[in-house]
Every structure is written in C-alpha cells, then in structure tokens.
Amino acid sequence: MKDFILLFVSFFKIGILTFGGGLAMLPMLKLEVVEKNKWANEEELMNYYAIGQCTPGIIAVNTATFIGYKQKGVLGAIISTVGIVMPSVIIITVIAAFIRNFMDYEIVQNMLMGVRIAVAALVTSAVIELIRKGVKDFAGIIIFALSFLLSVCFGISPVIIVAAAIFLSVIFVLKEKPKGSN
Amino acid sequence: MIFMRLFYEFFKTGLFAIGGGLATLPFLYDMSDRLGLFTRQELATMIAVSESTPGPIGVNMATYVGFHSVQNEYGSFLISVLGAFTTTAALVLPSLVIIIIIAKFLAKFGENKFVNGAFYTLRPAVAGLIGAAVLGIYQIAFLTIDSFKKTHNFMDFIDFKSFIIFAVILFLVLKLKKHPIIYIALGAVSGLILAVN
Structure with missing residues (x-):
C-alpha cells in the first residue's frame, strides 16, 4: 500500500511541477525516480523515456506508466498514470470553469x-x-x-x-x- | 451520446498521436471541424491555457476539450467534470495498455529496426500534420479570408497589424526560448492595444 501511495504522490508532484511537458519533464523525473526513490538508474530512465517517445500517446505519461509497471505491475502502472495526469485534470477544470464567466467581457x-x-x-x-x-x-x-x-x-x-x-x-x-x- | 463520442475520439487520438507535445493538435482540429463540439477560436484559447499551466500539453488539452464540450451541451459543472475525466482517461488508455505489453514482453522494443525505422517517415508526416493545423490557427489569428472573398483584393487577405505582432512574437520565441506563458501574456497585451487603435 505504501508503495502505491509513494508512486501516486511522486508522479502527482512531477505532473504539477512541470510546465510544458515533454523534455521539460526530464529533470523532475530524474529527481523523483532516480535520486529520491531509486526506482531506476539514469540509463534505465532514459530507456523508458525513449520507449515513451516511440509509442503512441503522451511521452511523460508513457514514462510514468512504464516506471509504475516495473515497480508494482499493472496496478502500479495505473496508479502512476493517474498520478501524473491528475494535476492537469484539476487545474484545467478549474480554469475552464472560471474562464467561461469572463468570456463575454x-x-x-x-x-x-x-x-x-x-x-x-x-x-x-x-x-x-x-x-x-x-x-x-x-x-x-x-x-x-x-x-x-x-x-x-x-x-x-x-x-x-x-x-x-x-x-x-x-x-x-x-x-x-x-x-x-x- | 456525447460521452461515448468523446471517449471514442480521444481513444483514437491517444492511439495515433505519436511524438508528444503538440501531436494531439491535428486530431483536435479534425474534431473541431467534424463534430462542432468547439470552435477553432475556442481551441486556440485551450492551447494558450494548456501551454501556460503545469502538466503535459496533450493531457491538458484533452481535459479542457472534455470539460468544455460537455459544458456546452449540459451546462452543469459536475457533469462537465465527468467530461474532463472521460477524455483524459480515453487519451491515456491506449498507451497504458501498449506500455504494459511492451514492459512485459518487449525488453528491446527501442532497438527494434521497425520501431526505429518508423520515425524516418513518422517525423516528417507529423510535422506536416501539425503544420496543417497551424494554418488553421493563422486563419483565426491574422488571416482575413472572408473579406478577401468579398473584395478579391490581396491587401484584404492579411490583417497587417496582427501579422506584424505575430512576426515580432515569433522572432522573440525563436530567439529567447523563454516559457510560453510570457509570449501569451505579451499577446494578451497586444490584443488590448490593437483594440484601442
């Protein structure tokens, strides 16, 4: 259980602290995945990232899915994926709801x-x-x-x-x- | 039903958008033209918000489109949140499945000659697709095709003030490489100045 929470929190943090996605995400990924939690070494992380680039979908999300799976199987993959997209869902929803009220000005x-x-x-x-x-x-x-x-x-x-x-x-x-x- | 429609469209996008960043953009343009769930103007606003907020751009845009399209249809905030969840889940579901399969069975996926070879043709094709979507953004940013159709005068094809702002911002983007939010703010200010003149 603790491992799942750690996966979720780490990828949530990566999602919330990176602007722009893609390559901008690498330093944060490195900090959380390699240095703090030691889920992979730098070379493995770069391999995961490279695979994330050549598979369909969003690169940062793909990398999160990969690391989650390597750590904790299918459930780990799902939890890491949800963790990395959750900040977007929350922030964008709030902004989208907010902006509409000002559209007519x-x-x-x-x-x-x-x-x-x-x-x-x-x-x-x-x-x-x-x-x-x-x-x-x-x-x-x-x-x-x-x-x-x-x-x-x-x-x-x-x-x-x-x-x-x-x-x-x-x-x-x-x-x-x-x-x-x- | 709008939820099924959105799920299907974003599942397809998640499956075929390869190369990250703006790779989802051509799919969103396609959706805007075919389904009429949001306009091209609204899509440009979504891009601006997605580039100025944390998180991967593709995920941000999927969330925005989901929320926005459902809100257009139903108006309720809570149902719209469900729309945001639907599109985001649909977008990441294909890659979730694909990555799990690769992680389980294909340790050397990245070294496969077909995988590497795919990028030789995919990169230019995706660049062309996004280029085509950019043309759609030009239409709402500084091209004035409607007035050109009326007058057939080439001077009416481009809104020159807007085009000059575009050229200046593009120059700054290419030279300075700062965070997108700076240029979006710059655009907002220049929009205000344009309106005064």
Missing part, C-alpha cells in the same frame, strides 16, 4: 484575440523545430509536403496519414539493403 475578447496571435507564433516555432529535427532528406520533404497537402486540401484524417506513414516505414525497412547505417 469585451476586454477579455480583445485579450484573447492577441493570445491567438501568440499561440500562432508558439505553434509555428514548434513546427520549425519539428522540421529541423525530422525532415532531413528529399524523402522527408516529400512526406512532409504530402502530409501537409492531404490534410489541408482534402481534409484527410490524421489517423489515416499516421497509419500511412507507419505502413510506408515498414516498406522502407523491408526494402533496405544491408549497409552501414548512418
């Missing part, structure tokens, strides 16, 4: 108009980062352009585009001739 409307511009800039920078990291050769440019155009022009569902990309990768791997990998 003109001053709030004006502010939100500016906020949308800032969101456009933030998300643009995220896309630039993604292109820098992920689009590295001619094939990458083609896939990027296809995905973009299919989505914008034909409204193709992201589910289909992601599934198609995975399918394509399987063909690439199967066709790959044995050679030194880069």
